[in-house]
Amino acid sequence: MRIVFAGTPHFARLALDAILAAGHQVPLVLTQPDRPAGRGLKLTPSAVKQGAVAAGIPVCQPRSLRLDGKYPDEAAAARTALEQAAPEVLVVAAYGLILPQWVLDLPSYGCFNIHASLLPRWRGAAPIQRAIEAGDDQTGITIMMMDQGLDTGAMLLTRAIPITAAHNAAALHDELAQLGAEAIVQAIDELQAGTLMATPQPAEGVTYAAKLEKTESPLDLNQPAAVLERRIRAFDPVPGSTLALPGIDGVVKVWKAAALPAGLQDEAGPTAGQLIRAGSEGIDLATGDGVLRLLELQRPGGKRQPVASFMQGWHHA
Numbered sequence: 001m002r003i004v005f006a007g008t009p010h011f012a013r014l015a016l017d018a019i020l021a022a023g024h025q026v027p028l029v030l031t032q033p034d035r036p037a038g039r040g041l042k043l044t045p046s047a048v049k050q051g052a053v054a055a056g057i058p059v060c061q062p063r064s065l066r067l068d069g070k071y072p073d074e075a076a077a078a079r080t081a082l083e084q085a086a087p088e089v090l091v092v093a094a095y096g097l098i099l100p101q102w103v104l105d106l107p108s109y110g111c112f113n114i115h116a117s118l119l120p121r122w123r124g125a126a127p128i129q130r131a132i133e134a135g136d137d138q139t140g141i142t143i144m145m146m147d148q149g150l151d152t153g154a155m156l157l158t159r160a161i162p163i164t165a166a167h168n169a170a171a172l173h174d175e176l177a178q179l180g181a182e183a184i185v186q187a188i189d190e191l192q193a194g195t196l197m198a199t200p201q202p203a204e205g206v207t208y209a210a211k212l213e214k215t216e217s218p219l220d221l222n223q224p225a226a227v228l229e230r231r232i233r234a235f236d237p238v239p240g241s242t243l244a245l246p247g248i249d250g251v252v253k254v255w256k257a258a259a260l261p262a263g264l265q266d267e268a269g270p271t272a273g274q275l276i277r278a279g280s281e282g283i284d285l286a287t288g289d290g291v292l293r294l295l296e297l298q299r300p301g302g303k304r305q306p307v308a309s310f311m312q313g314w315h316h317a
Helices: 010-021 047-054 072-085 101-105 127-134 169-193 225-234 307-311
Strands: 003-007 035-037 042-044 089-093 111-115 138-145 155-162 241-243 252-260 275-279 282-286 291-298 304-306
Touching: 003 010, 003 047, 010 047, 010 089, 010 169, 089 169, 111 169, 127 138, 127 169, 127 225, 138 169, 155 169, 225 241, 225 252, 225 291, 282 307, 291 307, 304 307
Parallel strands: 003 089, 089 111
Antiparallel strands: 035 042, 111 138, 138 155, 241 252, 252 291, 275 282, 282 291, 291 304
């Protein structure tokens, strides 16, 4: 099929690569403008742009697609490029721009979005992180027909995977990126075969995955240990989880922790935030319910360390 692809990060790059590997024609790729990156803040192309350039595909990088918006000339140029590309399908994966109605109406078969949740659960910006944070036992990929709403379009295909205690956001992201690449190729195959069916999203079970904010990083030790442990995994690598420890200037980042069963507490009724014990096996802090054992940390300006290394030279008395 003739497919225009719109996406930006690594999550989307895997889908673009899979579409090309399946033999589909991609006459145009849309992606975000190059951004400063690294210590030198050198302008760096997105992962999707790098893939498109490697495959010899023309790239369009408008700052907006709104013809009546702040960058009307860029939007008009993008419209001309899209019309010339004449896509049968526009595939969208973590693109980062809102698609106005003229874009949604342009492809023959519409715009397919690769969304990293089992809709209608976790519509919005951070579905991977919010699913871990909430303690969901599964998540997945939904291939969705896009409309003007926020992830409200009809579902075309779903693929589910379990969320385990070993998943942080980075690991789950990578699994879902691969699953999304496989799912979009399957959806296109079914479209060509005439077997792809659109199912309206149910009205029940809608939740919203709010954008991650740096202000969410500090850990509130008044919360239960199990909630904090999930939050640490959900915010790895961004925005990270932080707390203050005695004897260390500034906040410490916590990258891995365990929620201990209540029966493992030696002290009766410690105050939330109290340091219970510290050793090479972990740093135990009292919480609103249970004990949070810190296992991997990072000092200000330092690197991630297992707790045994972190303990060396730490005077916490």
